[in-house]
Amino acid sequence: MRKLPLSYQAFILLIAFSHCIFSCSDGRKHAPDTATVLKEPAPGIPGFNADSAYRYIENQMAFGPRVPGTLPHDQCAVFLSNTLQRFCGNVVVQEFVMRAWDGTLLEGKNIIASYSPDKKIRIILCAHWDSRPVADHDPNPANRSKPVPGANDGASGTGVLLEIARQLNECEPYVGVDIILFDLEDYGPPNNRQGHRGEDNWGLGSQYWSRNPHKFNYKARFAILLDMVGVPDPQFLKEGFSMHYASDKVDKVWEIARDLGYGDFFPDRMGGYITDDHYYINKYAGIPAVNIIHLDKNSVNGSFFEQWHTVNDDMEFIDKATLDIVGTTVLNVVFREK
Numbered sequence: 001m002r003k004l005p006l007s008y009q010a011f012i013l014l015i016a017f018s019h020c021i022f023s024c025s026d027g028r029k030h031a032p033d034t035a036t037v038l039k040e041p042a043p044g045i046p047g048f049n050a051d052s053a054y055r056y057i058e059n060q061m062a063f064g065p066r067v068p069g070t071l072p073h074d075q076c077a078v079f080l081s082n083t084l085q086r087f088c089g090n091v092v093v094q095e096f097v098m099r100a101w102d103g104t105l106l107e108g109k110n111i112i113a114s115y116s117p118d119k120k121i122r123i124i125l126c127a128h129w130d131s132r133p134v135a136d137h138d139p140n141p142a143n144r145s146k147p148v149p150g151a152n153d154g155a156s157g158t159g160v161l162l163e164i165a166r167q168l169n170e171c172e173p174y175v176g177v178d179i180i181l182f183d184l185e186d187y188g189p190p191n192n193r194q195g196h197r198g199e200d201n202w203g204l205g206s207q208y209w210s211r212n213p214h215k216f217n218y219k220a221r222f223a224i225l226l227d228m229v230g231v232p233d234p235q236f237l238k239e240g241f242s243m244h245y246a247s248d249k250v251d252k253v254w255e256i257a258r259d260l261g262y263g264d265f266f267p268d269r270m271g272g273y274i275t276d277d278h279y280y281i282n283k284y285a286g287i288p289a290v291n292i293i294h295l296d297k298n299s300v301n302g303s304f305f306e307q308w309h310t311v312n313d314d315m316e317f318i319d320k321a322t323l324d325i326v327g328t329t330v331l332n333v334v335f336r337e338k
Contacts, residue, residue, distance in 0.1 A: 022074050041284045045335040046167040048327035050320040057159035065147035066131045068106045071281050077109045079095030087169035098204040101189040108183035108205050112214050115168050124223035127157030128185030133136040136191040137309035149314045156230030160327045174338045182206045206277035223289035225278040229326045231305045232319040237271030239291040241279050246288030257329045271295035285290035
């Protein structure tokens, strides 16, 4: 995710260079060892079911690594599309071709579910569903040519959004919602190909959608990207590009998280600049976009979780309590918007 954090100075140079009305039932279940108090949902706001989100992550993982150009990738695309169609009557699969960093032409599929498509005020909820073809940050050199399972980096955000899609089918918010599952996010150059680094080597699916939205003259009030939202004891710092383009939306999300009792997980602290799908939504679509992403300034793995871009990014490190925190926060953001 290309996701190598940029310094503020580097970012400045970059810019200079480029001139339910009724209460729904609460089915949430929480990990018994979670050291936090989770509030009940407010009237009219559905409760998030972390067990359900967890199963959706397991469903994706059962196909194997979702690497573009492979059978598991194709099979998972069908599963995601069919699942969203169960919960939403307006689902489109945006097929496209993009050129990768090494010249490879990749066939991608952005999967989009639109709730209340006639409502003018809209919110985008998004994540990427593909997984990385090479585990280039694995500590074992023998694993660095293997694909990444992608439980946290990819499947976690998608799993949360599938559960939110299920809830939106039961309760309708005041605003329209578009759930977008982006493809080809994680096909950037391996760590040993430094000369091929560049912001536009990543997020190919969001780049395509941002220049070619699924609906003519599409507009949204703001977007929320979920990325790597499954690790235990997360730290969702305020990501740099989110603050640059959409600081008021970041403050809104973080304030709601604090109101829910999640202030320890959404601290009022800055993280690095991350070239992720939200960057292109901001830059090319002109829609304020916020990235909810776990960032650890003490990490030895590029500010990300320990298993990032390794063969160990599997279900062992997915925590239901974290899924609950993220899903509950996002549902509250959506249902409080008018």
